[in-house]
Amino acid sequence: MSVLVHLCRVCGHQSAWHEGGNGGYTPCWCCRAGTADPDPAPTLLPTTSSPHGIPEELWQPGTQRNAGTMHASRTCACAACREAAEGMAAGTTRREHPLAAPRLVGLSGR
Numbered sequence: 001m002s003v004l005v006h007l008c009r010v011c012g013h014q015s016a017w018h019e020g021g022n023g024g025y026t027p028c029w030c031c032r033a034g035t036a037d038p039d040p041a042p043t044l045l046p047t048t049s050s051p052h053g054i055p056e057e058l059w060q061p062g063t064q065r066n067a068g069t070m071h072a073s074r075t076c077a078c079a080a081c082r083e084a085a086e087g088m089a090a091g092t093t094r095r096e097h098p099l100a101a102p103r104l105v106g107l108s109g110r
């Protein structure tokens, strides 16, 4: 699943990497210091499903990820992220599925 993240303007890593406990996983001095300078505009981290390379759906802002594991986290739900998610939903990812239309033909006689 693709996610929207805020990147640190100092080191370019996700602001979440600067939070407590995650610093041990990276050699980055900025992340280890625990003080991010997050860019207010979210960045899309696209993921693709293997093996077909199809772009995956976007986690909606505020979604709980990996609940119940040590990697549990919640996607950012700030105004900028919501706006970006809505823009994507209204744009390229939106498509009318023919099966979504109500089918009334043929119901009355059976």
Ligand SMILES: [Zn+2]
Binding pocket: 008, 009, 010, 011, 012, 013, 018, 030, 031, 035, 036, 037
């Ligand atoms: Zn940083």
Ligand SMILES: [Zn+2]
Binding pocket: 008, 011, 012, 013, 017, 028, 029, 030, 031, 032
């Ligand atoms: Zn960093």
Ligand SMILES: [Zn+2]
Binding pocket: 006, 042, 076, 077, 078, 079, 080, 081
């Ligand atoms: Zn955000």
